[in-house]
Amino acid sequence: MKKLMRWSLLCYTILFTILYSCRADEDMLSTYPAGSSQQVNQWMLKTMQRYYLWADQIPSQTNIDQNPKDYFKSLLTKDDQFSVAIKKDDPGTIPQSVRTLFGFDFSVIQQQNQLTFALVKMVLEDSPAKRAGLQRGDIITGINELNVSPENVNKIMATVSGSRTLSLKIAELKDNQLVFKRSVDVQAMLSFNQPLLSKILEVNNDKAGYLYLADFQDGLASSLVKPFQEFKGQNIRHLILDLRYNGGGSVSSAAALCALITDKLKSGTPFIVYKGNKNGGTVSHSIDQAFANGNQNISFDALKASALSLSEVYIITSANTASAAEVVINNLKPYIKVTQIGDKTLGKDMAAFTLSDTETPENKWVIYPMVYKIFNILDSGNYTSGIEPALIADEYAQLPLQPLGSKDETLLASALLVITGRASSNLKTKSHNTKNMVFRILAESEKPENFIKIPL
16 A cells, blocks of 8 residues: 555656745644644645635635545635645545556447447556556456446446456457457556657658657656657657647656757747746746756756757647646747647646645645646646647547557547648548447546646
8 A cells, every 4th residue: 555655646746846845824823733633724724825826716714623635625716626635644535546546547438339338548558457468449348347338437437446456347349249358357556657659650751750658757858868869860850749648747847848849949948937826926937947847867958959850740639638748739839830639638727836734743734736827938828628639530430449659540640641731621520420439428537636646
């Protein structure tokens, strides 16, 4: 359990992290016992009143006798889906999902013939799911004795989040029927940082670089150098970034990626703007400042030596694309053309502090309130409802799913059609004529609360 908790805390970092030691003000002192729910809640209230983006919407009357987790939720505006509070010694307070627990993700879909199943869309490398033999494209018909159906989606996700073992029934499609294939048991345990997937593809006698990023862990910059050196050495004319399952992470690493894509982002070039409440004000960072805010083991100048000179980048997205991944899309736009392909992004256009009560060791709670809204240098932001792609393509339009990076994979194939100028008009709207057209059912793994990135 300790390993699992440590992984849940460390492997996912908030879009933009400012480590802050919250010092108690004189007027925060109370007669409540240190570490009691009332003392913790009083600290939460004072801290939120100072830093929370929507501080002016915090209720004037609150019940400090509540459990701290419930109390924290009572302070949030109804539109805030991302601020969280956790207790460092209580794993039950940590937001969990099938991805963080088991190392894979799925969507529940229903075909025109009413067949309903969970489709494995991604499997993390060196994860419990990978070690159990699960693969992208696997069809799941049962999870822990529950059949996959539209009516059972919520029950299934409640079971997943509360389990340490998943018993999966894997099937295959044959003649429009689901035929049982095998059983797979997956144990919740540690997963490790994900390797990059990069390829160079031949496109009409030109070369296109392809790069898949699972997330933006801090310290990513040095790992990005090698594929970009290969792209540069092969004189690629086009670059396809696959951020479809990238839930974000470090802005520093996102800035590193942007700096490698275009040589227009030089030291001192404006890159990102943070807008907070009256206490937080407005903070602007150049590209090298944004890069320096993370734990990188390479200098900005050394990074820029591998930068490309592209005037356009193609970015594959989905409803799982969030946070720092959305920063890449929005904050590159003032400098080069960004052609987005796939589905609308999640819409996490906010940044958070990491706040703890260092004056009271007995208080084990840490809060991550949204403190800033994020904009590019043209003051463009406010994509709370997601960033719309220029060309919509349905990843599930053709089954079985092909491996990521395959030229036959639906979204990559769509990007290549755009590059070659052969994209048909049906890419602009989701086709309702495809043989395997699916209706996606929102599963817990795709809900916003599972895109919270928590560092400690």
